[in-house]
Amino acid sequence: MSKMHVKLTVNGKQVEGLAEPRTLLIHFLREDLKITGPHIGCETSHCGACTVDIDGKSVKSCTTFVAQVNEADITTVEGLTNDDGSLGVLQEMFREHHGLQCGFCTPGMITRAHRLLQENPNPTEEDIRFGMAGNLCRCTGYQNIVKAISASADMLKAQKEAAE
Amino acid sequence: MNDQTMTPEERAANLKGMGCARKRVEDVRFTQGKGNYVDDIKLDGMLFGAFVRSPYAHARVVSVNKDAALAVPGVVAVLTAEDLAPLGLHWMPTLAGDKQMVLADGKVLFQGQEVAYVVAENRYIAADAAELVDVEYEELPVLTDPFEALKSDVVLREDLAGQTEGAHGPRKHHNHIFTWEQGDKDATEAVLGEADVVAEEMVYYHRTHPCPLETCGCVASMDKVTGKLTLYGTFQAPHAIRTVVSLISGLAEHNIRVISPDIGGGFGNKVGAYAGYVCSVVASIVTGQPVKWVENRMENLMSTAFARDYWMRGKIAATKAGKITGLWCHTTADHGGFDACADPTKFPAGFMNICTGSYDIPVAYLAVDGVYTNKAPGGVAYRCSFRVTEAAYFIERMIEVLAIKLNMDAAELRRINFIKAEQFPYQSALGWEYDSGDYHTAWDKALKAVDYEGLRAEQAQRIEDFKAGKTRKLLGIGLTHFTEIVGAGPVKNCDILGLGMFDSCEIRIHPTGSAIARLGTISQGQGHATTFAQIIASEIGLPADDITLEEGDTDTAPYGLGTYGSRSTPVAGAATAMAARKIRPKAQMIAAYLLEVHDNDVEWDVDRFAVKGAPERFKTMKEIAFAAYNQAIPGLEPGLEAVSYYDPPNMTYPFGAYICVMEIDVDTGEWEVRQFYALDDCGTRINPMIIEGQVHGGVTEALAIAMGQEIAYDEMGNVKTGTLMDFFIPTAWETPNYTTDHTVTPSPHHPIGAKGVGESPNVGGVPAFSNAVHDAFRPFGLVQSHMPHDHWRIWKIANGLGMHG
Ligand code: FES
Ligand code: FES
Numbered sequence: 001m002s003k004m005h006v007k008l009t010v011n012g013k014q015v016e017g018l019a020e021p022r023t024l025l026i027h028f029l030r031e032d033l034k035i036t037g038p039h040i041g042c043e044t045s046h047c048g049a050c051t052v053d054i055d056g057k058s059v060k061s062c063t064t065f066v067a068q069v070n071e072a073d074i075t076t077v078e079g080l081t082n083d084d085g086s087l088g089v090l091q092e093m094f095r096e097h098h099g100l101q102c103g104f105c106t107p108g109m110i111t112r113a114h115r116l117l118q119e120n121p122n123p124t125e126e127d128i129r130f131g132m133a134g135n136l137c138r139c140t141g142y143q144n145i146v147k148a149i150s151a152s153a154d155m156l157k158a159q160k161e162a163a164e
Numbered sequence: 165m166n167d168q169t170m171t172p173e174e175r176a177a178n179l180k181g182m183g184c185a186r187k188r189v190e191d192v193r194f195t196q197g198k199g200n201y202v203d204d205i206k207l208d209g210m211l212f213g214a215f216v217r218s219p220y221a222h223a224r225v226v227s228v229n230k231d232a233a234l235a236v237p238g239v240v241a242v243l244t245a246e247d248l249a250p251l252g253l254h255w256m257p258t259l260a261g262d263k264q265m266v267l268a269d270g271k272v273l274f275q276g277q278e279v280a281y282v283v284a285e286n287r288y289i290a291a292d293a294a295e296l297v298d299v300e301y302e303e304l305p306v307l308t309d310p311f312e313a314l315k316s317d318v319v320l321r322e323d324l325a326g327q328t329e330g331a332h333g334p335r336k337h338h339n340h341i342f343t344w345e346q347g348d349k350d351a352t353e354a355v356l357g358e359a360d361v362v363a364e365e366m367v368y369y370h371r372t373h374p375c376p377l378e379t380c381g382c383v384a385s386m387d388k389v390t391g392k393l394t395l396y397g398t399f400q401a402p403h404a405i406r407t408v409v410s411l412i413s414g415l416a417e418h419n420i421r422v423i424s425p426d427i428g429g430g431f432g433n434k435v436g437a438y439a440g441y442v443c444s445v446v447a448s449i450v451t452g453q454p455v456k457w458v459e460n461r462m463e464n465l466m467s468t469a470f471a472r473d474y475w476m477r478g479k480i481a482a483t484k485a486g487k488i489t490g491l492w493c494h495t496t497a498d499h500g501g502f503d504a505c506a507d508p509t510k511f512p513a514g515f516m517n518i519c520t521g522s523y524d525i526p527v528a529y530l531a532v533d534g535v536y537t538n539k540a541p542g543g544v545a546y547r548c549s550f551r552v553t554e555a556a557y558f559i560e561r562m563i564e565v566l567a568i569k570l571n572m573d574a575a576e577l578r579r580i581n582f583i584k585a586e587q588f589p590y591q592s593a594l595g596w597e598y599d600s601g602d603y604h605t606a607w608d609k610a611l612k613a614v615d616y617e618g619l620r621a622e623q624a625q626r627i628e629d630f631k632a633g634k635t636r637k638l639l640g641i642g643l644t645h646f647t648e649i650v651g652a653g654p655v656k657n658c659d660i661l662g663l664g665m666f667d668s669c670e671i672r673i674h675p676t677g678s679a680i681a682r683l684g685t686i687s688q689g690q691g692h693a694t695t696f697a698q699i700i701a702s703e704i705g706l707p708a709d710d711i712t713l714e715e716g717d718t719d720t721a722p723y724g725l726g727t728y729g730s731r732s733t734p735v736a737g738a739a740t741a742m743a744a745r746k747i748r749p750k751a752q753m754i755a756a757y758l759l760e761v762h763d764n765d766v767e768w769d770v771d772r773f774a775v776k777g778a779p780e781r782f783k784t785m786k787e788i789a790f791a792a793y794n795q796a797i798p799g800l801e802p803g804l805e806a807v808s809y810y811d812p813p814n815m816t817y818p819f820g821a822y823i824c825v826m827e828i829d830v831d832t833g834e835w836e837v838r839q840f841y842a843l844d845d846c847g848t849r850i851n852p853m854i855i856e857g858q859v860h861g862g863v864t865e866a867l868a869i870a871m872g873q874e875i876a877y878d879e880m881g882n883v884k885t886g887t888l889m890d891f892f893i894p895t896a897w898e899t900p901n902y903t904t905d906h907t908v909t910p911s912p913h914h915p916i917g918a919k920g921v922g923e924s925p926n927v928g929g930v931p932a933f934s935n936a937v938h939d940a941f942r943p944f945g946l947v948q949s950h951m952p953h954d955h956w957r958i959w960k961i962a963n964g965l966g967m968h969g
Binding site: 020022023027030031034035036037038039040041042043044046047049076077078080081087090091092094095096098100101102103104105106107110128129130132133134135136137138139140141142143144145146 | 187188196197198199201204206286287288375378379426428429431458460689856857859861862863864887889893896897901902
């Protein structure tokens with residue numbers, strides 16, 4: 001099958017490569033770019049393990065062709081670590097509040113939560129539960145994930161206030 | 165910090181040992197997307213395998229034509245049973261003493277069965293080519309009902325024709341697998357015949373699936389130069405897989421290295437040996453290249469592992485006052501096309517004989533008939549210790565049914581029948597020795613915590629309001645007191661394929677006082693690297709943060725039977741404590757030598773040995789570790805390490821009291837969990853944070869199972885629930901918050917008193933949710949209704965009871 005040239009910004013870095021028109025973004029990220037944070041749990045848009053951030057929106061990369069997002073700005077969980085290599089706020093709060101067990105859903109969860117907190121910096125528990133409903137977790141029962149996101153919101157607010 | 169001025173408590177806290185809510189060491193990599201799961205593995209020249217699967221549940225395979233598939237550029241091989249037959253690998257032994265086709269040999273027995281295996285340069289080409297394999301089928305009559313199967317002339321397993329003796333005794337019919345009997349049939353029937361009251365019911369625990377977020381997969385890599393096979397995979401039991409691969413492939417066991425990398429949840433799904441593993445190994449041997457196989461979600465739900473599917477007919481006898489006098493159970497177990505259930509060899513129905521539950525029942529009888537049908541094989545313990553979930557659901561439903569018959573409060577009925585604290589160790593009528601328990605204390609604590617009386621009063625008011633037309637919502641109070649049996653198990657009665665179910669730990673202390681421990685188990689999210697280091701920290705006084713834990717590499721870890729059935733803490737956790745305790749005597753000798761006193765003149769003190777009566781004279785474990793490597797101590801070898809293979813003397817018996825309060829809309833069938841209280845007694849608590857996390861997750865899986873999750877088939881044997889669209893997994897939106905609580909009754913025979921907790925919430929959660937639904941409708945005449953209680957089925961209950969006017 002003939003390949004097309006794609007160009008993306010992933011976690012702040014310009015990348016390019018060749019992909020078939022049918023190549024799914026998740027496979028391009030994982031197999032061509034070796035960005036294996038986003039996972040595959042269903043390939044049918046149900047589980048959210050493959051969630052990435054594309055131009056400011058949460059997107060399930062298992063049902064997106066890489067061809068559809070040519071030139072896009074993509075963030076994966078790898079891009080949410082601080083520049084000095086320390087854990088970002090959400091990553092730290094997931095750890096602090098035991099918001100993960102097997103860790104398979106975690107990259108998608110954190111990436112989705114990152115966008116949720118941009119959309120709504122002051123979410124109620126209900127907002128979080130509703131906003132995270134596209135991401136399945138089989139291990140945690142969500143209670144600690146909700147806690148972790150809520151704590152992240154507080155911490156981000158505090159950081160913002162301190163900066164102002 | 166000064167070692168001499170810190171109090172023992174401060175020193176103990178620094179260790180982050182047992183009882184500490186230590187943060188998980190695993191999370192640093194997982195939260196950054198730096199886990200290493202099987203699909204993350206990429207080897208040079210790696211090929212990708214994909215299956216051609218049967219669309220039919222029962223059919224003859226007339227022909228398989230590979231030509232078109234082989235013509236696709238990038239396709240390397242297409243394997244069928246014919247290719248595997250010369251190697252003797254077209255069939256493989258199952259864990260249950262049966263055998264199973266690796267690739268369809270003449271016929272298929274369930275939808276989704278593996279027919280051919282395509283190997284190609286990448287997953288896209290493999291999928292394309294799989295479509296092009298042309299298989300001609302001749303459809304056969306399909307049997308999806310186990311009761312029908314036992315009467316039908318249709319022979320499912322033609323390969324067993326004429327065999328009247330199976331792995332577990334006589335076969336009564338060509339679709340019958342085994343009968344397993346426990347307890348005293350005559351005595352139980354006599355009690356039933358004379359009882360004041362007998363309640364009888366059919367309790368069905370539907371077929372479901374563990375469905376971890378990561379599906380099963382492997383990478384097989386045969387190095388033709390060294391003759392060594394490396395097999396990475398999602399294995400809950402890597403050592404057992406190595407032995408199985410050796411036995412069936414003929415490769416010497418030392419030439420096989422099995423590695424379980426990070427595993428994205430298991431819940432039993434990843435215990436078994438699957439066709440994908442065998443085909444990948446063969447493909448790698450044939451091609452000389454690494455071969456990856458990862459099933460997709462639909463394949464996962466259709467073919468690897470299912471759970472439950474038990475039809476449990478029960479009779480429970482009692483006095484008028486509610487004292488239970490006997491229990492009878494006959495179970496029809498639907499095992500699918502092959503008996504590939506993962507149970508200890510001598511237990512073809514697992515530990516179903518724990519079905520007397522938390523109650524002092526003088527006589528009991530259990531019989532289980534295993535049956536072949538045209539459904540997927542597997543029969544794993546989905547977050548369960550070998551059919552304990554089925555047993556707990558059965559008895560907790562039978563108690564409720566009996567309460568209805570006696571017109572009694574179900575909490576009180578439980579209370580008057582609990583095994584009393586002073587009766588432990590308790591010998592059950594079906595053959596177990598319960599190690600410890602204090603059920604009354606737990607029960608009273610639970611009822612008080614939820615204000616049980618208050619809830620019943622509210623419910624009574626609700627019923628009046630409902631009858632007066634003021635509300636269309638009912639209130640259900642779901643009670644459960646479960647007793648589990650976990651930690652398989654004593655080698656004298658528990659083995660898998662002849663491998664005794666011990667487990668192991670090896671600890672090596674490094675000269676600078678840090679350590680590495682390796683275990684025969686493998687974490688799938690339970691946080692072993694965190695908790696087992698805590699056990700070692702408490703036992704040998706080195707900080708948990710200085711202890712690395714490794715599992716899952718059979719070349720380095722000691723042999724063990726793996727992680728499932730809540731056995732890691734009861735068995736490997738015990739091995740960890742015992743290995744640490746083997747290190748201590750040598751450490752004591754070294755300390756005594758350094759302090760120039762007699763061995764018996766020093767005593768253990770948190771993280772050091774101190775001279776008796778002179779605590780200021782001591783050697784810390786760190787100092788002792790260094791001395792072990794740099795001093796020539798007369799009579800002692802250098803080094804400081806130990807290994808323990810622990811064969812537990814008994815199982816452990818965690819228990820708990822769960823209460824669910826549920827609102828149910830009779831017009832829509834919608835439910836809402838208003839409150840869920842979970843009290844667990846798992847003995848000594850190693851890390852309360854992780855225990856709580858296990859409970860949250862397990863109860864959520866229970867919520868799914870009880871309220872909507874199922875593997876359903878139509879009469880043609882088509883799987884109706886093959887995607888996450890149809891197979892219910894609760895999201896954050898419908899999952900409630902849980903209140904957790906505990907009592908602590910340490911196991912008397914476990915070195916640290918721990919009992920295991922991972923599965924308790926699933927065992928106790930399902931009856932709690934189901935009982936809540938039943939309880940809501942009890943005043944309107946409902947006695948028994950089968951799970952899952954999805955909106956449609958709840959609506960049907962209400963409709964059947966004439967509640968829709
Ligand atoms: S893999 Fe994309 S939603 Fe599940
Ligand atoms: S932590 Fe395992 S699926 Fe969420």
